[in-house]
Amino acid sequence: MDQKIRFPLVSVGVFxxxxxxxxxxxxxxxxxxAFGFGGFQCNGWASxxxxxxxxxxxxxxxxxxxxxxxxxxxxxRWYRSG
Numbered sequence: 001m002d003q004k005i006r007f008p009l010v011s012v013g014v015f016x017x018x019x020x021x022x023x024x025x026x027x028x029x030x031x032x033x034a035f036g037f038g039g040f041q042c043n044g045w046a047s048x049x050x051x052x053x054x055x056x057x058x059x060x061x062x063x064x065x066x067x068x069x070x071x072x073x074x075x076x077r078w079y080r081s082g
Contacts, residue, residue: 004080008074015067022060029053 032046033053042050 003081005078008071008078011067011074015064015071018060018063018067021056022064023047025053025056025060029057 015030028046028049032044033042042053046053065073
């Protein structure tokens, strides 16, 4: 009953998308936003996105390791099935 498991393209793709979006948000936040005494404040064109940037910064702390864990686990299962 040994069956070849398909390559975990979706899991790896989700991790790469989450990581890429996190890097983009980090770059924008670093150059246009700051944590000041008044809280999270963005200047210029990023000011309309400040809520999203802040929320993603917090959510990425959970999503990036979680997506990496799932992708690695599925890669190990795929490798062992072959």
